[in-house]
Amino acid sequence: MIKLSLILGLLMACTPMVHADETPGAPASAVAAPSAAPTPAPTAPFMLAADKLSSGDTAWMLTSTALVLMMCVPGLALFYGGMVRKKNVLATLMQSFACTCVVTILWWVIGYSWAFTPGSAFLGGASRALFDGLRYVHGDGGSSLSVSHLAPTIPESVYAMFQMTFAIITPALIAGAFADRMKFSAMLLFLSAWSLLVYAPIAHMVWEPTGWLNAAGVLDYAGGTVVHINAGIAGLASCIVLGKRLGYGREAMPPHNLTYTLIGASLLWVGWFGFNAGSAVAADGRAGMAMLATQMATGAAALGWMFTEWLGKGKPSVLGIASGAVAGLVAITPASGYVAPTGAVIIGAAAGVVCYFAATTLKHAFRYDDSLDAFGVHGIGGILGALLTGVFFSKELTGVDSSIGHQLFTQLKGVLTTVVYGFAVSYVLLIVIDKTLGLRVTEEQEREGLDISLHGESIE
């Protein structure tokens, strides 16, 4: 409670000085706060007359929500599905699709409330459990509805749904690390527990004003920390606990269909405009800058990966350029609304080169089997992006007036918290599931392929 009033005071003190969206440490979503509001910014969801909303913002956020959902199904499903062997394609597509459905329900049960309502420094409250209080009331004297304090110009239904799509894709990303060998039942249980015990708290800490990393001034525009570092480190934990795939390093494991992978990567790219430009929670100038930065970084990263591979291995590969594009999208995520186009190009290029070495050299040096490089691309790309946000953030765009050294240190706090908390909780969850339900399929099932052995289906 002391902390809460402290932050409240801080927010109020800041309000007269700067535009609400320039408040240090404010989430991207605060952008939409009406600048002319004479009263202090609300700190919890509240009811509002429907005509006070912005139809432009609402239209863009409805669109963004659909775009981000498209990133997971079919985007991520195809991106991953094309990279596995033919016997595991359906199982891999199934992981993304089932994750989408399960997280949808969990978000309604308590996920949204734990992430985006005020609470302690580490977890939100339970007031929005089962979307309790999330309302739209159609009345004779005009309609009214609930809005989130993080997005006061759009209906809370749209904000909760927009954030739901982020909660959906994050656990689905982890599947890239444990592809080809985890039991479906164990995966459902792990992703469900992870969504509530890791995703919701980290999202709260970084994005909700009562969260301590938010108060500490960590800049994470669209989820570099919450989504990518978080998923990447959980991926690392899962491939360590599960062990390598049978025959890893001895048998050939070529991707089954890189056409799927390229289509998936392209859908991710397009969907990411909803992810990053949508994180402005408004149809405004910052959304435009975020979109531009996203495009610049992605192009630069794809080329960075492609040329590095070309120089090192002799040929520019399709899988390489697609992986590079995703690495760039990951790295620009925390920075997109905060950096100028030049900073975005540098962040992207760096991500392309660094993630190339993470997926090719680092993985082999440490001998873990991160099947589809969930950690190599999302973990490493996310960490790089989070740190470089502290270097390239623009004062003009953020209003943050701290030195690079100071901001870098703040960013490091966010990175370390997520890495340590995410790794520890994921590791414990995996061990518990392994000891009870069992985590890995039998050797016979793995040899036969998960499509037939887990789902009773096959392609061709």
Added chain:
Amino acid sequence: MKLVCAVIKPFKLDEVRKAINDIGVHGMTVTEVRGFGRQRGHTEIYRGAEYVVEFVPKSKIEIAVTDALVDQVVEAIQKSAHTGKVGDGKIFVFALTHVVRVRTGERDAGAI
């Protein structure tokens, strides 16, 4: 009667079909196969992991012919499938004892 079986480069298939058609052979069976011979395989690299592909994709054709046509058919295949590079393939000729046309029940030469 003979069964002429040839393993050729897949992109030469259409030329071979045309060549044997021109000398009056109106039927062949094609299978996509993989194999190795003197032509070495190739290396594929996926995110730094290198896999050597030992078996090269080829097309296998089978043609049943009367004894009179065997030499012409073999020559036509050899010429039309030829590129001069390693991996052009091989032609095998087997003795053929019986042929039956399923639709009419015709036998041997009449069924080819």
